[in-house]
Amino acid sequence: MITERDYESEAEIQWCPGCPNFGILQAFKGALVGLQKAPHEVCLVSGIGQAAKLPHYLKCNFFNGLHGRAIPVALGIHVANPQLTTIVVTGDGDCYGEGGNHFIHAIRRNPDITVVVHNNEIYALTKGQASPTTRQGEKRTIQVKGVDIAPLNMLSIAIIHDCTFVARGFAGDIDHLKGLVTEAVNHTGMSYVDVIQPCITWGTHPVSWYKERVYRLGEDYELSDQEAALKKAMEGGDKMPIGILYRTSPREVFASRFRKAVTDQPLAKLPLTGREKMAGFLSEFRPGGQ
Amino acid sequence: MAQGYAVFAWQEYESRIRGGQNSYSIRIGEKPQNAPLLEADILLCLNEGALAKYEPLLKRDGILLAQKEVRERMITIPFGKIAKEEMGNKVYANTIALGALVAMLGIELETLQAVIGQRFSKKGDEVVGANYAAAEKGYTLADKGCKDMCPWRLPKRRERYYLITGNQAIPLAAAFAGCRFISAYPMTPSTGIITFLAREEDRLGVFAEQAEDEIAAINMAIGASYAGAKAMTATSGGGFALMVEGVSLAGMTETPLVIVLGQRPGPATGLPTRTAQGDLLFAINAGHGEFPKVVLAPSDAKDAFHKIVRAFNLADEHQTTVILLTDQFLADSSFSIEDFELDEIEAFSYLTDSSEIENYKRYQLTDNGISPRLYPGQSEHLVAADSDEHDEQGHITEDLAETAVAMVQKRLVKLKGLQKEVKPPEEFALDEADAVLIGWGSSRQAILEAVDLLKHDGVKVGMIHFTELWPLPDFGFPEGKKYWSVESNATAQLARLLRSEYGLVFEGMVARYDGLPLTGQYIRSRFNDH
Numbered sequence: 001m002i003t004e005r006d007y008e009s010e011a012e013i014q015w016c017p018g019c020p021n022f023g024i025l026q027a028f029k030g031a032l033v034g035l036q037k038a039p040h041e042v043c044l045v046s047g048i049g050q051a052a053k054l055p056h057y058l059k060c061n062f063f064n065g066l067h068g069r070a071i072p073v074a075l076g077i078h079v080a081n082p083q084l085t086t087i088v089v090t091g092d093g094d095c096y097g098e099g100g101n102h103f104i105h106a107i108r109r110n111p112d113i114t115v116v117v118h119n120n121e122i123y124a125l126t127k128g129q130a131s132p133t134t135r136q137g138e139k140r141t142i143q144v145k146g147v148d149i150a151p152l153n154m155l156s157i158a159i160i161h162d163c164t165f166v167a168r169g170f171a172g173d174i175d176h177l178k179g180l181v182t183e184a185v186n187h188t189g190m191s192y193v194d195v196i197q198p199c200i201t202w203g204t205h206p207v208s209w210y211k212e213r214v215y216r217l218g219e220d221y222e223l224s225d226q227e228a229a230l231k232k233a234m235e236g237g238d239k240m241p242i243g244i245l246y247r248t249s250p251r252e253v254f255a256s257r258f259r260k261a262v263t264d265q266p267l268a269k270l271p272l273t274g275r276e277k278m279a280g281f282l283s284e285f286r287p288g289g290q
Numbered sequence: 291m292a293q294g295y296a297v298f299a300w301q302e303y304e305s306r307i308r309g310g311q312n313s314y315s316i317r318i319g320e321k322p323q324n325a326p327l328l329e330a331d332i333l334l335c336l337n338e339g340a341l342a343k344y345e346p347l348l349k350r351d352g353i354l355l356a357q358k359e360v361r362e363r364m365i366t367i368p369f370g371k372i373a374k375e376e377m378g379n380k381v382y383a384n385t386i387a388l389g390a391l392v393a394m395l396g397i398e399l400e401t402l403q404a405v406i407g408q409r410f411s412k413k414g415d416e417v418v419g420a421n422y423a424a425a426e427k428g429y430t431l432a433d434k435g436c437k438d439m440c441p442w443r444l445p446k447r448r449e450r451y452y453l454i455t456g457n458q459a460i461p462l463a464a465a466f467a468g469c470r471f472i473s474a475y476p477m478t479p480s481t482g483i484i485t486f487l488a489r490e491e492d493r494l495g496v497f498a499e500q501a502e503d504e505i506a507a508i509n510m511a512i513g514a515s516y517a518g519a520k521a522m523t524a525t526s527g528g529g530f531a532l533m534v535e536g537v538s539l540a541g542m543t544e545t546p547l548v549i550v551l552g553q554r555p556g557p558a559t560g561l562p563t564r565t566a567q568g569d570l571l572f573a574i575n576a577g578h579g580e581f582p583k584v585v586l587a588p589s590d591a592k593d594a595f596h597k598i599v600r601a602f603n604l605a606d607e608h609q610t611t612v613i614l615l616t617d618q619f620l621a622d623s624s625f626s627i628e629d630f631e632l633d634e635i636e637a638f639s640y641l642t643d644s645s646e647i648e649n650y651k652r653y654q655l656t657d658n659g660i661s662p663r664l665y666p667g668q669s670e671h672l673v674a675a676d677s678d679e680h681d682e683q684g685h686i687t688e689d690l691a692e693t694a695v696a697m698v699q700k701r702l703v704k705l706k707g708l709q710k711e712v713k714p715p716e717e718f719a720l721d722e723a724d725a726v727l728i729g730w731g732s733s734r735q736a737i738l739e740a741v742d743l744l745k746h747d748g749v750k751v752g753m754i755h756f757t758e759l760w761p762l763p764d765f766g767f768p769e770g771k772k773y774w775s776v777e778s779n780a781t782a783q784l785a786r787l788l789r790s791e792y793g794l795v796f797e798g799m800v801a802r803y804d805g806l807p808l809t810g811q812y813i814r815s816r817f818n819d820h
Contacts, residue, residue: 011685040670045513048677056685061666063516063675064686065509066539072473072506076513076521077666079497080471084517084667102509105502261492267470268518268641268665270495275632278466281494282630285454287291287405 002036004029011056020171020197020207021050024118025057027174028089031181032060043084045074047099050125051091051118051197068098071106071115078111079255081266085185088115093123096132096154103154106190107163111254114184114191117154118171120199128202138204155233158192159226159246165191166229166246170214171198172207176242189250196240210240217243224248293401294447296322296626300619302806305478305562311343318395318444322451322626324590325735326619328811331442334391336369336384353439355390355432365390365435367428382424389428394436396443399429452627456591456620456732457482460550463595464522465494467602468637469548471514471521473499473507478562479618480524480552504529508536508549515545516675518641518665520602524550527569528559534576537611541581541701543675544653544661546605548598553617555805564805565618567731567778571787573613574760580698582608582705584712585760587615587731591625593757599635604711606640608704609663615759617778619807620732644669651682655696659703705761712763715756720768723752725797727813729776730756730784737776739810744817751817756784762791772797776813779803 007029015021032042039060046052048067055062061084065073070088078086088095095103095117106115121138123129128141132152139146158166165187169177177195184191196214198207221243222228229246263270291297298317304310315326333348335341335356348354354364357371367390369383385406392402402425410418461483464472474484488498497519501507504525511521525533530551540547551573555566573585584604588594594616601612642662644650650671654661661682666673674684679694687693716734719741720726729737734755744751754767767773773796775785780803788794800816802808 014686038670040667040672043517043666053686059672061673062684063513063543064684065512065543065675065677066535069505069509069536069539072501072509073513073516075499075506076471076473076510076515076519077517078513079499079510080514080517080519080521081665081667101502102506105506255497258491258497262495262497266518266665266667267497267514268639268668270470272468272637272639273465273494275466278462278632279630281462281465282452282454282632285452285458286450287453288294288450 002033002038004033006039007032007059009057009059013057014053015050016201018200019050020200021054021118023171023174024116024177024195024197025054027169027177027181028054028058030174030178031185034178034182035185037085041083041085043077043086044089045070045077045086046089047094048125049091049094049123051089052094054089068094068102070094071099071102074113075106075109075111075254078113079258080268082112082255082259082264083266086113087185088113090115090117092117092119092121092131092133096152100132100152104157104161107158107161109254110164110189110251112188112190114181114193116181116184116193116195118197119194120197120203122199122202124199124202153234155194155245156230159229159233162226162248163192163246164189164248164250165244166233167191167193167244168240168242169193169195170210170240170242171195172211173214173242176216180244183244187247187250189253196242213238214240214242217241217245291451291453292405293397293444294449295320295444296449296451297453297624298322298324298326298626299624300326300807301622303563311339313340313344320447320449322628323735324623324625325739326807326809328809332391332394334387336387353394355387355394363439365394365432365439367431369428372427373424376427377420377424382420385421385424386428389425390432392425393429393432394440394442396440398446399426401446402429452630453624454591454627455482455622455624456594456616457622458486459591459595460598460614460616461486461490463598464548464602465496466635466637467599468520468639469496469522469602470519471497471511472523473501473510474524475501475504475507475529477526477529479554479621480526480529480550482621483524483550504532505536508533508547509539511547512536512540512543512545515547516543516665516673518668520546520606522548522550524552526552526554527556527572530569530572530576535578537583538577538579538581539677540611541577541579541583542677544609544701545675546609547611548601548605548614549611550614550616552621553615555803561805563618565778565807566803566805567617567733568783568803570615570730570759570779570783573615574787576613581701582610582708583760584610584612584708585615586612587757587759588620589732589734589755589757590620592627592630594620595630596635597757599637603638604708606638607660608708609660610704610708615731617732641665641668644671647671652684653680653682653697653700655682655700658707659700660707709761709763712758712761714763714765715754718753718755720752720754720771722750723771724750725772725774726752726754727774727776727800728754728756728784728788730759733776733778733808736808736810736813740776740813740817743810743814747814747818759784759787762787765792767792767794774798774800774817776800776808778808
């Protein structure tokens with residue numbers, strides 16, 4: 001029986017006291033315990049930023065890499081050991097800014113990984129600059145007159161490119177978020193959860209501002225309707241729908257052809273190519289010889 | 291090759307998809323001589339533009355094979371006209387020319403026909419038959435003109451050599467070394483490596499992925515390696531520039547990684563399809579911060595095979611990055627090899643047996659800096675990796691006085707272990723030598739030929755040749771010699787390295803940086819001009 005204690009880390013948490021990141025951490029724990037995943041079956045992958053520190057606070061395998069580069073690292077892990085539950089924990093700067101290219105191409109590959117983006121609309125660790133999701137007009141420490149470029153709507157991009165699981169959660173609604181993470185991890189194929197995470201230190205709006213605007217998608221919401229999902233993802237102004245926006249029947253998962261042809265085991269377990277076999281390969285380069 | 295001779299083939303081509311003037315040089319001998327020559331005995335020009343560009347390469351007493359009469363010592367066959375008018379399709383022009391060339395070399399027509407039969411067998415009897423006829427036509431036409439002019443006879447021999455390019459030897463060797471993962475972004479001259487592995491993915495069991503950029507490529511390889519698969523990437527200078535933060539990440543996380551850096555002239559896009567040795571210091575110094583790495587530079591395709599296996603072994607044992615420096619010349623040239631000597635190499639895996647471990651610490655401090663390495667999911671032990679400075683468990687640390695300092699030392703002490711493993715440079719004819727040519731990587735055979743040519747000029751010259759360049763080995767340079775650096779770059783990068791590491795003083799340098807490979811004759815003339 002896996003309990004929350006199995007996931008207790010001894011590392012000192014460096015987040016600001018009261019940060020909604022604690023809620024996201026709690027949702028992760030709850031989801032993994034609910035799924036009865038043992039810590040050694042889970043691998044968290046992150047880049048740099050406050051969100052990217054989460055793997056230190058949840059006791060399991062983790063790779064805390066470079067800014068923006070969590071997804072390619074996760075892809076390598078996903079191929080090398082398909083038995084792991086691989087989850088990318090990242091932020092809006094990490095995933096949509098520095099790592100935007102990797103995110104877009106990951107959707108095309110459809111790896112069986114989960115990507116959770118703590119979206120606080122700000123660069124918090126570097127003390128308050130605009131992020132790709134900062135709303136136009138809001139002031140940041142570099143953008144002192146207000147951000148004058150348009151924010152990025154990665155949910156829409158993911159839906160347009162048929163990411164097989166697209167959801168949005170809210171760090172202030174832990175139970176709901178726990179449910180989303182659970183479904184995301186259970187989903188076969190790339191699952192992507194954007195989490196609205198108010199920044200209580202640098203952000204423009206308090207948590208209550210978000211609470212007033214966030215609403216849960218109704219039970220009658222049709223998950224597999226791409227156009228309706230796109231509409232929801234683009235809902236602007238004072239409405240922020242949370243829940244699974246889009247889910248499609250799984251298409252071929254990244255590396256599945258290789259797994260069928262070669263192995264579905266960790267690649268470390270494959271035996272070496274011996275001398276005899278290699279001599280055979282080399283003989284193909286010996287015209288007229290044996 | 292089918293006739294039992296050793297062949298060396300070198301190609302140079304323009305950076306375009308079709309057309310332009312490209313050349314393919316073939317050197318034939320009874321023993322492997324894997325280096326290009328400056329001058330040719332026979333020049334076959336398939337069009338007039340080729341004649342204008344390449345005629346200077348033909349020896350004065352050499353023989354030209356072309357479509358229009360332009361000089362005395364030549365064989366004139368209008369391949370295109372014959373193909374079109376007599377065979378009904380201009381595509382046969384090449385086979386007609388090939389038939390003529392084979393006649394000039396004094397090889398039996400049957401040998402060529404057997405090769406044609408094999409090459410075109412999948413295209414059906416009709417195509418094979420037409421090519422037979424085209425070859426015979428060219429052969430007969432040239433044979434008449436050849437009688438008094440062509441001195442060459444290449445009768446059948448029993449010897450059989452491997453003919454392989456650097457970019458074929460490298461992926462095969464990687465598979466032998468236990469590589470299971472390659473991710474790369476296409477960039478000349480490295481693209482052949484992932485192409486080969488992707489095509490042979492099922493047979494060799496190496497997963498191959500074309501990444502969206504070089505940054506993704508190196509990070510995917512690092513992820514795969516962390517998760518237990520021996521992994522590599524391949525690129526050229528510009529792509530490597532993008533990968534450099536990843537080199538640093540591999541250094542910090544102590545993740546084994548093999549990178550093939552196929553050099554071409556820079557800076558920036560440079561000459562995309564040409565050769566150079568211009569990234570030596572870049573490779574050695576790649577990555578922010580201080581951490582150990584290994585830089586190897588094989589001398590030919592066989593050495594590349596052995597060095598790749600060595601690269602994977604060193605990377606795995608020392609949990610470090612190994613960069614293999616090749617270049618367009620080594621990547622694309624076809625080398626004749628008598629024997630790969632597979633008995634001399636062995637692939638090792640240094641992953642720790644998880645049952646031997648009680649409390650696992652990924653970055654456990656040890657005397658030699660090497661910590662036990664498990665992969666995630668191997669056992670119940672949890673495996674951490676962190677790009678931040680970290681403690682033994684892999685968690686972020688701000689403990690400067692103890693943990694940070696200990697971790698810097700832990701990583702750097704691995705360099706000492708590596709230094710014991712690197713091989714000293716090859717020495718040739720040093721005792722007698724007044725002057726010593728020092729080179730590295732793919733220029734070995736050219737330098738050896740220069741030594742031989744200079745001997746005939748009455749100059750006593752030796753060679754010191756490096757294939758393992760970082761960390762540098764313990765090595766004593768003999769005193770009283772005049773040292774010359776011989777490199778395919780403009781600033782004598784190896785000389786700068788040896789000056790700073792050994793205090794070695796140089797007399798002069800042969801620096802070639804026109805995008806073409808070093809040859810024995812080129813080195814000799816530059817040396818003598820001095």
